[in-house]
Amino acid sequence: MSAIPDLGHEHVVTASGSRSGLPITVALHSSVLGPALGGCRMWTYPTWADGQADALRLSAAMTLKNSAAGLDAGGGKAVIAVPMGTVLGADLRRAALLDLGDLVETLGGRYRTAEDVGTTERDMVVVRERTRHVVGLPAEVGGVGEPAVGTALGVLAAVAPTLEEAFGDGGIAGRSFVVSGLGQVGGRLARMLAEAGADLVVTDVVPSKRALADELGARWIAPEEALVTPADVLVPAGLGGVLTASAIRSLPVRAVVGPANNPLDERAGAVQLAERGIVYAPDFVVNAGGVIHLTLLADGASASEVEARLLGIGDTTRRVLASARERGTTPLEAAEALAAERIDAARLVHA
Numbered sequence: 001m002s003a004i005p006d007l008g009h010e011h012v013v014t015a016s017g018s019r020s021g022l023p024i025t026v027a028l029h030s031s032v033l034g035p036a037l038g039g040c041r042m043w044t045y046p047t048w049a050d051g052q053a054d055a056l057r058l059s060a061a062m063t064l065k066n067s068a069a070g071l072d073a074g075g076g077k078a079v080i081a082v083p084m085g086t087v088l089g090a091d092l093r094r095a096a097l098l099d100l101g102d103l104v105e106t107l108g109g110r111y112r113t114a115e116d117v118g119t120t121e122r123d124m125v126v127v128r129e130r131t132r133h134v135v136g137l138p139a140e141v142g143g144v145g146e147p148a149v150g151t152a153l154g155v156l157a158a159v160a161p162t163l164e165e166a167f168g169d170g171g172i173a174g175r176s177f178v179v180s181g182l183g184q185v186g187g188r189l190a191r192m193l194a195e196a197g198a199d200l201v202v203t204d205v206v207p208s209k210r211a212l213a214d215e216l217g218a219r220w221i222a223p224e225e226a227l228v229t230p231a232d233v234l235v236p237a238g239l240g241g242v243l244t245a246s247a248i249r250s251l252p253v254r255a256v257v258g259p260a261n262n263p264l265d266e267r268a269g270a271v272q273l274a275e276r277g278i279v280y281a282p283d284f285v286v287n288a289g290g291v292i293h294l295t296l297l298a299d300g301a302s303a304s305e306v307e308a309r310l311l312g313i314g315d316t317t318r319r320v321l322a323s324a325r326e327r328g329t330t331p332l333e334a335a336e337a338l339a340a341e342r343i344d345a346a347r348l349v350h351a
């Protein structure tokens with residue numbers, strides 16, 4: 001029986017931070033492949049239960065991601081749920097990060113945290129005051145730095161196999177891409193695509209990001225146009241859940257490949273994309289560059305070893321897309337099967 005896709009977690013704890021009073025969840029989904037690794041999201045949620053639900057979903061996705069990336073790391077995630085309307089000033093932020101550190105420490109190393117949406121590598125320095133089970137610290141304090149460059153390089157490696165599957169040719173030059181979200185990863189990726197000769201259309205909800213569009217010679221569109229602008233490829237690089245059933249119904253692209261976690265609003269979106277002949281490169285395969293960077297460098301790997309593993313994301317993507325085609329499944333199912341293979345094999349060894 002497959003280890004995926006149930007949401008049975010090994011350990012979940014939600015507690016009010018003793019300093020901050022904010023609800024913090026640490027969700028350890030699986031440590032079958034090794035100590036779990038996944039970042040801490042600090043985000044606004046309607047209720048603490050919404051934050052907890054996000055942690056459960058994101059930690060299960062980390063199990064898939066770390067396994068498909070060939071890492072000896074399980075899946076986990078932390079969420080600091082900021083109530084609507086709360087102003088997260090410097091003191092409250094620091095208090096919440098120290099509370100997170102205490103909670104991570106209670107797991108004794110079975111879960112390692114890192115930055116994620118809403119947190120930064122500087123925040124991880126605060127977390128380290130309370131626990132050593134934190135990765136992605138800034139280089140100036142002896143850490144391996146933030147993971148966005150690795151993530152962008154990994155997504156870039158996945159672009160060629162995705163194009164091959166959609167067009168029979170992996171060349172980026174002259175292909176049109178809509179990049180939605182010009183943050184830490186999307187901004188870097190847009191630059192890489194521009195350097196490779198892509199015809200770029202970009203957007204972000206933050207208007208000041210338009211300066212990057214001008215610098216790259218990219219066409220700027222309004223954020224709500226991202227899913228209705230005709231192009232060869234859509235690159236979701238903002239938040240998740242953007243590919244709803246109605247968005248997919250009229251999506252005017254031939255392929256989707258990007259860093260955003262959980263871009264599909266519903267699992268059925270993978271089937272809907274396949275039915276429309278749109279090649280979907282699964283998020284947790286293509287955006288694993290960040291965890292590859294964090295895990296391998298923290299374990300003492302050289303820069304060239306890390307680079308080779310990042311390029312390997314291209315091979316994994318090719319394998320997943322070929323397997324889906326040959327077995328008549330969606331790429332999402334093929335990627336889940338790939339991730340489950342390693343976990344099931346490790347379970348057998350431990351049994």
Ligand SMILES: NC(=O)c1ccc[n+]([C@@H]2O[C@H](COP(=O)([O-])OP(=O)(O)OC[C@H]3O[C@@H](n4cnc5c(N)ncnc54)[C@H](O)[C@@H]3O)[C@@H](O)[C@H]2O)c1
Nearest residue numbers: 147148151181182183184185204205223238259260261290
């Ligand atoms: N940072 C990493 O290494 C990493 C690794 C794996 C996955 N991811 C995922 O990739 C995505 C981007 O991560 P990031 O680190 O670049 O985050 P970020 O916060 O630096 O950037 C996200 C950008 O998207 C923009 N944005 C938000 N909603 C938008 C919308 N509706 N339309 C257009 N733009 C929108 C934001 O303004 C921001 O500029 C997230 O889903 C994240 O979970 C990131």
